[in-house]
Structure formats: structure tokens, C-alpha cells
Amino acid sequence: MSWAGDVSSLVDFFSTVLRLSTPIVFAALGGVLAERAGVFNVSLEGCILGGAFGAATGAYLLGTPVGGLVFGILFAAAIGCVLAGLAVGLGINQLVTGIAINILVLGLTSYLARLILGADATSTLPGFAPVAIPLLSSIPLIGPVLFNQDPLAYLMYLAVPLSYWFLYRTPWGLNVRAIGDYPVAADTVGVSVPGVRAICVITSCVLGGLGGCYLVLCQVFVFTENMSAGKGWIALAAVILGRWNPALVFVACIFFAFSEALQLRLQFNNPDVPYQLFSMVPFLASFVALVAFAGRVRPPAAIGTKYVRGGK
Amino acid sequence: MLRAIQGIYMLRPVWAVLLSLLAGAGLIAIAGVNPGEAYAALFGGAFLDYYGLASTLAKMSPILLAGLAVIIPLRVGLLNIGAEGQIYMGGLFSSMAALLLPEMSPVVQVPLCVLAGALGGGLWGLIPGYLKAYRGINEVIITILLNFIAINLVSYVAGGPMMQEGAPYPYSEEIREGLWLPYIMPHTDAHLGVVVGIVLCVVAWFVFRFTTVGFGLGMIGKNPVAATYSGIRVRRNVVAVMFVAGAIGGLAGTFEVLGLKHRLYHLFSPGYGFDGIVVAFLAQLSPLMAPVAAFFLSGLKVGGLIMQRAVGLESTVVEAIQGLVIIFVAASLAFRFDRGNWRRFLERRRLLDAGIAGGITNNSGGRS
Numbered sequence: 001m002s003w004a005g006d007v008s009s010l011v012d013f014f015s016t017v018l019r020l021s022t023p024i025v026f027a028a029l030g031g032v033l034a035e036r037a038g039v040f041n042v043s044l045e046g047c048i049l050g051g052a053f054g055a056a057t058g059a060y061l062l063g064t065p066v067g068g069l070v071f072g073i074l075f076a077a078a079i080g081c082v083l084a085g086l087a088v089g090l091g092i093n094q095l096v097t098g099i100a101i102n103i104l105v106l107g108l109t110s111y112l113a114r115l116i117l118g119a120d121a122t123s124t125l126p127g128f129a130p131v132a133i134p135l136l137s138s139i140p141l142i143g144p145v146l147f148n149q150d151p152l153a154y155l156m157y158l159a160v161p162l163s164y165w166f167l168y169r170t171p172w173g174l175n176v177r178a179i180g181d182y183p184v185a186a187d188t189v190g191v192s193v194p195g196v197r198a199i200c201v202i203t204s205c206v207l208g209g210l211g212g213c214y215l216v217l218c219q220v221f222v223f224t225e226n227m228s229a230g231k232g233w234i235a236l237a238a239v240i241l242g243r244w245n246p247a248l249v250f251v252a253c254i255f256f257a258f259s260e261a262l263q264l265r266l267q268f269n270n271p272d273v274p275y276q277l278f279s280m281v282p283f284l285a286s287f288v289a290l291v292a293f294a295g296r297v298r299p300p301a302a303i304g305t306k307y308v309r310g311g312k
Numbered sequence: 313m314l315r316a317i318q319g320i321y322m323l324r325p326v327w328a329v330l331l332s333l334l335a336g337a338g339l340i341a342i343a344g345v346n347p348g349e350a351y352a353a354l355f356g357g358a359f360l361d362y363y364g365l366a367s368t369l370a371k372m373s374p375i376l377l378a379g380l381a382v383i384i385p386l387r388v389g390l391l392n393i394g395a396e397g398q399i400y401m402g403g404l405f406s407s408m409a410a411l412l413l414p415e416m417s418p419v420v421q422v423p424l425c426v427l428a429g430a431l432g433g434g435l436w437g438l439i440p441g442y443l444k445a446y447r448g449i450n451e452v453i454i455t456i457l458l459n460f461i462a463i464n465l466v467s468y469v470a471g472g473p474m475m476q477e478g479a480p481y482p483y484s485e486e487i488r489e490g491l492w493l494p495y496i497m498p499h500t501d502a503h504l505g506v507v508v509g510i511v512l513c514v515v516a517w518f519v520f521r522f523t524t525v526g527f528g529l530g531m532i533g534k535n536p537v538a539a540t541y542s543g544i545r546v547r548r549n550v551v552a553v554m555f556v557a558g559a560i561g562g563l564a565g566t567f568e569v570l571g572l573k574h575r576l577y578h579l580f581s582p583g584y585g586f587d588g589i590v591v592a593f594l595a596q597l598s599p600l601m602a603p604v605a606a607f608f609l610s611g612l613k614v615g616g617l618i619m620q621r622a623v624g625l626e627s628t629v630v631e632a633i634q635g636l637v638i639i640f641v642a643a644s645l646a647f648r649f650d651r652g653n654w655r656r657f658l659e660r661r662r663l664l665d666a667g668i669a670g671g672i673t674n675n676s677g678g679r680s
Contacts, residue, residue, distance in 0.1 A: 042452060082639070086639075086642065086643055086646075090646035091646065092643065092645050092646050093645075095391050095452055096391070096645075097642055099391075099393065099589055100593075100635075100638040100639050100641075100642040103586060103589070103590065103634065103635045103638050104632075104635030104636060104638065104639050106631065106635065107628065107631030107634055107635035107636075108632045108635055110628040110631055110632070111339065111626060111628040111629045111632040112632075114626045114628055115342065115343055115626070225628075230456075230460050233453060233456045233457065233460075237453055237457065240449075240450070240453070273472075274471040274472040274482070276465070276467035276468040276471060277468045277472070279464050280460070280461055283457050283461050283464070284461055286457050287454070287457045287458065287461065290454065290457075291443065291447070
């Protein structure tokens with residue numbers, strides 16, 4: 001194969017990695033935020049699906065991708081409100097609430113999608129087109145991979161450093177981390193533990209929802225039942241692997257996207273082998289990575305517990 | 313009075329189900345269908361018709377066993393989201409024992425198939441149990457990842473090594489009739505699996521209620537530190553419980569293959585493992601209530617299809633209602649019966665009533 005052919009196939013491959021990583025990165029950043037505040041957000045899977053459904057509905061009803069984005073964010077925020085209300089407000093087990101929300105969103109979106117989209121479910125929805133950034137996009141290899149993307153991918157580039165800066169360089173970030181590790185201390189200095197937790201959970205769900213919006217508005221342009229297909233769970237694995245640090249979590253997401261892109265290529269090159277052998281790869285990679293590297297992880301100390309003032 | 317209030321609290325799941333059916337009626341109404349008619353078709357079809365009831369019982373087998381596979385570890389404080397994967401591994405192992413082993417007398421081979429299925433699910437449950445106990449890795453994420461691995465693995469085997477020659481989509485050879493589970497209702501699909509499920513529920517109830525093993529397990533669930541101090545080997549028990557739960561999940565898949573499908577199909581379980589989670593919460597983690605919850609949920613699913621044919625409503629509404637059920641049941645968990653609070657409340661009411669009565673007599677007394 002010629003050198004030029006190699007480069008273009010590399011560009012293809014890394015563009016695929018980036019496309020596959022975007023929804024996982026959004027969701028994983030959401031996971032970091034919620035877990036840093038001491039709340040497991042197991043409903044990320046549902047948030048991605050809900051965001052995708054909202055995006056499809058908005059784009060279908062309003063006819064613009066921006067309308068889709070707004071609907072997707074609103075739907076995900078609504079999911080966040082339910083999670084915050086049940087897990088933070090009523091103090092029901094966070095894992096249980098998250099699983100319950102996933103099941104609800106799966107059923108609700110399947111039903112509502114058939115009602116609203118109906119026969120048009122398979123027709124292509126309006127979406128965002130790639131925007132090439134002048135100059136930067138003409139850098140060989142890096143340019144076409146990184147700087148010829150759609151707006152949501154650029155938003156993802158911003159979201160990673162922003163969330164790092166927010167968590168480690170701002171007083172609000174300090175509050176969030178304090179609430180996740182030692183809520184009594186935060187409460188003592190007058191930070192509202194349930195308030196901050198609720199905000200973090202809702203933002204977390206919106207981030208997950210953005211991942212779903214990306215799927216519909218930038219990638220496939222249709223809504224299908226259960227289209228999140230486990231991405232939320234991979235994002236949660238990335239949160240643990242990345243040690244609840246946005247930068248490392250981003251690296252973990254890229255690793256998962258890489259394994260997914262690899263399996264797609266393997267599928268394509270080996271049509272005679274049943275494809276399921278390859279579609280197992282990302283999950284197997286997450287599993288192996290968790291077992292091999294999770295080792296002595298130290299999650300936020302107060303995670304999973306309801307904060308009760310004056311409680312133990 | 314207190315007892316009556318406590319009774320209302322104990323019926324929380326019933327109120328939650330009624331509320332979710334009410335919310336579901338709203339969803340049905342959106343589609344322009346009369347909710348009363350839809351529900352009549354749904355429940356009439358699922359519970360009052362001979363063949364409908366048989367389908368409900370056939371569906372109840374995997375759902376009940378999956379429910380038990382969630383309930384048992386949850387009483388020990390472990391959330392097993394992996395029943396789905398355990399079902400798949402159970403189906404895989406049992407159909408391998410049925411199709412790949414040399415032909416034996418059914419008296420020998422059927423138990424062998426069942427054991428193989430239980431072992432397959434059990435090993436699949438052992439992995440998260442071990443990782444949780446000895447490595448501290450969150451069992452929720454591990455079991456979910458293992459689900460995806462198991463589903464793809466079964467699809468691969470059913471579409472590759474074990475695929476029937478010339479099959480239009482991935483499934484294995486048919487298992488010979490001698491190895492099928494007996495049917496419990498003539499001319500229907502209702503097979504013995506549901507009976508085994510109910511028996512296992514009673515056994516689980518007995519173990520938790522009357523044995524030291526069960527007491528120790530419950531203690532781990534409530535307070536693992538205290539359990540450690542009283543000499544219970546927490547880690548070993550965690551691993552064992554996940555193995556048993558996985559084995560029960562494996563039985564769900566085994567009976568699905570030996571009792572109903574008679575082949576290893578790819579994607580043969582449409583999320584029964586997740587239905588098990590719904591059952592666990594609906595039954596409030598009581599093994600004795602699990603059959604009731606599973607019966608209701610299976611009826612909802614079977615009835616959904618009947619309703620779709622009868623009134624032309626999308627049967628996916630049933631999935632939405634199921635989601636509402638679990639959300640409302642989860643929310644109802646927050647409302648615990650607090651005897652002291654209620655007693656004080658009733659006491660205050662009594663005093664208030666007495667005060668009012670006293671005030672009236674005083675007033676009337678003063679005036680006269």
C-alpha cells in the first residue's frame with residue numbers, strides 16, 4: 001500500500017476513534033461530576049438514551065439540529081431531576097434509583113418514539129455538519145482527524161479541560177470534591193450538601209444527554225430503540241479507570257473507543273467470522289482494564305451514602 | 313389504629329403498582345385508546361384465558377428465577393445486575409450438555425444438562441463475587457459488562473460453532489424430545505420451570521428465616537462490620553452468594569432452553585435478567601412474595617401482546633408501564649413505617665380531640 005493510502009486509512013481510523021469516543025467522553029465527564037459529589041450516577045445509560053430520544057424528537061418536530069439539541073438537553077435534565085429527587089431528596093439507594101431510571105427510560109423512549117416518530121422513524125433527521133477549522137484542519141493527519149469535526153465534538157474538546165479546571169481550580173469544584181469526600185466538613189462551612197449534589201446530578205445527566213444528542217445529531221441521524229447500547233456502562237468503567245480525574249477519564253474513554261474502532265475494522269476485514277466475536281471486544285477490554293488496573297482505587301469517600309445532618 | 317397504618321405501609325408495592333397503572337393509563341390515552349378497554353384486554357388475556365394463563369406461566373419461569381437471583385444477593389447487600397448474562401451462560405452450558413454430550417438416558421442427561429446450566433450461570437456470578445470480595449471492584453459495573461460479553465458469546469456460538477446447517481439466523485440444532493422439560497398444562501407451553509422456581513423461592517425463604525447460614529447472610533447485608541466481628545467470613549460468603557445467585561440465573565436460562573425454545577437461539581432472553589430486578593423490588597426482597605410479583609409482571613408482558621392485537625396499541629407501552637412500576641416502587645421505599653412517629657402523631661390527635669371536647673364542655677360550663 002502506498003504511503004498516501006496509509007495516511008488516509010489512518011485518518012479514517014482515528015476519526016472513527018474520535019467519533020466513537022465523543023458520547024462516552026460526555027457521559028464519563030457527567031459520571032465524574034456526580035461521583036465527585038458523592039452520588040453514583042448509574043442512570044448514565046438512560047441519560048444517553050433519553051438525550052438521543054429528545055434530540056430525535058426535537059429535530060423531527062422543529063426541523064433543526066439546534067431544536068434537537070435543546071430537546072435532548074431538556075429530556076436529560078428531566079431525568080436528572082428524577083434521579084436527584086429520588087436519590088438525593090428522598091435518599092433512596094442511588095444504585096437502585098439509577099437502575100430503575102434506566103428501565104423506565106428504555107420503556108418510555110421506545111413507546112414514545114413509536115407514537116411521535118411513528119412511520120418516519122427510519123427517515124434521516126436534520127443534523128450538524130462537520131465544520132472545518134481554517135488552518136488547523138490542514139495540518140496533515142492531525143488536522144482532518146481533530147479539526148474537521150461537528151460542533152458537538154468541539155464542545156467535547158472544551159468540556160474535558162473545563163471540567164478539570166472546574167474541579168481542581170475553582171472554589172465550587174472544591175465544594176463538590178469536599179461534599180463527595182467529607183460532607184460534614186462542607187456542611188459545617190455552610191455549603192448545602194443536598195443542593196450541590198442535586199445540581200451536580202442534573203448537570204451529570206445533561207452531559208450524558210449530550211452524548212445521546214451527539215449520537216443522533218452528528219452520527220446516525222435516526223433514533224433506534226435502546227441505541228445507547230451499553231455506552232453509559234462503558235463510561236462508568238472509564239470513570240473508575242480514570243480515577244475520577246477528568247483528564248485520565250478522557251484517556252480511558254479514548255482507550256475504549258480505540259478498542260471499539262479496532263473491532264469494527266476486524267469485523268469488516270473478516271466477514272466470514274461471526275461478528276459477535278468482535279462486538280464483544282469493547283466490553284471485554286473494559287472488563288480486563290478494570291480488573292487489571294482498578295487495583296487500589298480510592299473512590300470519593302462518601303459516595304453512595306445519603307447525607308444526614310447530625311447522622312453517623 | 314397503629315396496626316392498620318402499618319398494614320397500609322406494608323402494602324406499599326400495591327399502591328405503587330396502582331399508581332403506575334394510573335400513569336400508564338395516561339400514556340395509553342395519549343395514543344388515543346381507551347385505557348379501560350386496553351387494560352381489560354391486557355389482564356383478561358393474561359390471567360383469565362387458558363392459553364393466556366399458560367403463556368403467563370411459561371414467561372414466569374425465567375422472570376421468577378431471575379428475580380430470585382437478584383433477591384438473594386441483595387439481601388446480602390450486593391446488587392446483581394448480571395442475571396441476564398447468567399441466563400445466557402446457563403442456556404449455553406445446558407444446550408452444550410444436551411447437544412454435544414453423547415446420547416444418554418434422559419434420567420441421566422436431563423439432570424446433567426440442568427447441572428451444567430447452573431454451573432455456567434454460577435461461574436458467571438462467581439467472577440463479580442470474587443472481584444467484589446477480594447478486589448473491591450463495584451459489582452454493578454462488572455455484572456453489566458459480563459452481560460454484554462455473555463450475550464455476544466452466545467450469539468457467536470449460536471451463529472458459529474453450534475449453528476444448524478443452513479439456518480436462516482443464528483440458532484443451534486434442536487434438542488431431542490427426550491430431554492425436554494415436562495409440560496404442566498396440556499397443549500400449551502407452560503413447563504415445569506415455574507414450579508422449580510416456586511420451590512426454590514420457598515427454600516430461600518426457609519434458609520433466610522430459619523437457618524444460621526441465612527441469619528449470617530442477612531447480617532452481612534445489614535452491617536458487614538458487625539458480621540466480621542461476630543466471626544462471619546464476609547468475603548467467602550459474598551463469593552458463595554454470588555455463585556448461588558448466578559446458578560439460579562443459570563437455571564432460568566436452562567429451563568428456557570430445555571422447556572420452551574428447545575434450541576440455543578441467539579438473543580434468546582429479551583431482558584429477563586432486568587425483569588428480575590423489577591420482581592425483586594416489587595416483592596420487597598421477600599422470596600415468598602417473588603412468585604406473586606413475577607406472576608403479575610409476566611402477565612403484564614403476555615397481556616401486552618394480546619392488547620396490541622385487540623386494541624391496536626403498541627405493546628411497548630407495557631415496557632413503559634414496567635418502568636413506571638419500578639420507579640414508583642423504588643420511590644415508595646422511602647416511606648418507612650415509623651412506629652414512634654405515628655404513635656406520637658396519634659397521641660397528639662387524641663389529646664387535641666380531648667382538648668376540643670374538654671374546651672367545649674368548659675365553654676358550655678362557663679356560660680351556664
